[in-house]
Amino acid sequence: MRRRVGIVGFGQLGQFLAAEVQRRESLELAFVWSRGRVLHGLPPHLVLEDLTQAVSRRPDLVVEVAHPSLVRLHGEQLLRHCDLLVGSPTAFAEPDTEGRLLAAATRHGLFVPCGALWGLHDIRALADRGQLAELTVTMTKHPSALRLADAEMRVRCDRAAAAGGPAVTLYDGPVRDLCPLAPNNVNSMAAAAMAAHTLGFDGVRGRLVADPGMADYHSLELDLVGPSEPDGRAFRVRTLRMNPADRGAVTASATYGAFLGSMLEAAKGRGPGLHFC
Structure with missing residues (x-):
């Protein structure tokens, strides 16, 4: 069964990931959301206007590559319904955000990408x-x-x-x-x-x-x-x-490939809890 992936953020990294999802037979693009950016090149049915309605698109995984404020505002709700890959883990520097999302990851997985950090x-x-x-x-x-x-x-x-x-x-x-x-x-x-x-x-x-x-x-x-x-x-x-x-x-250039690897790993699903990928 194809895994449905939603993308939050449509900067250069978000555009790259959305294109990669659409290239893969094992994945299906559920939606793309972006704040204040025209989503060129996407059919209207893939554009999500209101992030609070993300779960209506039935994603298996939501990938955040926008801003830590979105993790604070929407992460807890998303984790009630699907896995979440957080591309802005600076959000977790706020103890309240870290505590809420870790507590919410009881049914689905909370993923943090390794990114540029080896080891x-x-x-x-x-x-x-x-x-x-x-x-x-x-x-x-x-x-x-x-x-x-x-x-x-x-x-x-x-x-x-x-x-x-x-x-x-x-x-x-x-x-x-x-x-x-x-x-x-x-x-x-x-x-x-x-x-x-x-x-x-x-x-x-x-x-x-x-x-x-x-x-x-x-x-x-x-x-x-x-x-x-x-x-x-x-x-x-x-x-x-x-x-x-x-x-x-x-x-940086190599970050695109590294983040793609993180997304593909998260899309496999690992169950509830905190995971690094």
């Missing part, structure tokens, strides 16, 4: 065993690729761009406080905080760096400290992912 399942496994001591995630992008909600951070970012270098650290601290300041840029950090559940949003350290020299890539660096030996030696993992990206692009 997410390993992070969760360490946390499950109580062996995760520290986790730092550093994201570095060209200033034009950052969409900042905080005015002071925007000023510093603009100054870095005008100066042409060196790199400027815009934020260094708990991921929870960073998420509302740059909700469209730090979803990988939010996913890491959820996987590292023994540290959580308050215990995972996030660093956001604006680098005028990073014109062709987005970089994501992970520094993890695990269990220690009696003599003080500690298990440690450091990874650096360099993702090709056009200047000014919020979403």
Whole structure:
């Protein structure tokens, strides 16, 4: 039986996913919803005008790729009727939102994509065993690729761009406080905080760096400290992912394929509860 998929958001990623759903015999596009955007290229019967009516389209899976506010407003209702893949996990930095959606995922699955963060399942496994001591995630992008909600951070970012270098650290601290300041840029950090559940949003350290020299890539660096030996030696993992990206692009090139993989995995269904894919 074909799985019905609804897409919330019709930016570049949403358009890509909608096209991929329509290409696959195992999937069927239930609807596309977008706020304030004309949905070119879609037949009228696939356009959903009111997101509160999403369940009337009988989706098996809804994929959110729009804004964390939509997760806060509609996530709980959607989970009562279908699986939900949250492309804006910065929404979970609000304890109320995280608590409500986790509690609502008793009949259907709540999915968080791994995105640009490799090793997410390993992070969760360490946390499950109580062996995760520290986790730092550093994201570095060209200033034009950052969409900042905080005015002071925007000023510093603009100054870095005008100066042409060196790199400027815009934020260094708990991921929870960073998420509302740059909700469209730090979803990988939010996913890491959820996987590292023994540290959580308050215990995972996030660093956001604006680098005028990073014109062709987005970089994501992970520094993890695990269990220690009696003599003080500690298990440690450091990874650096360099993702090709056009200047000014919020979403790097490889992210499209990674998110498609997440959607296809979520479309298989895993039952209720929280899942990373």
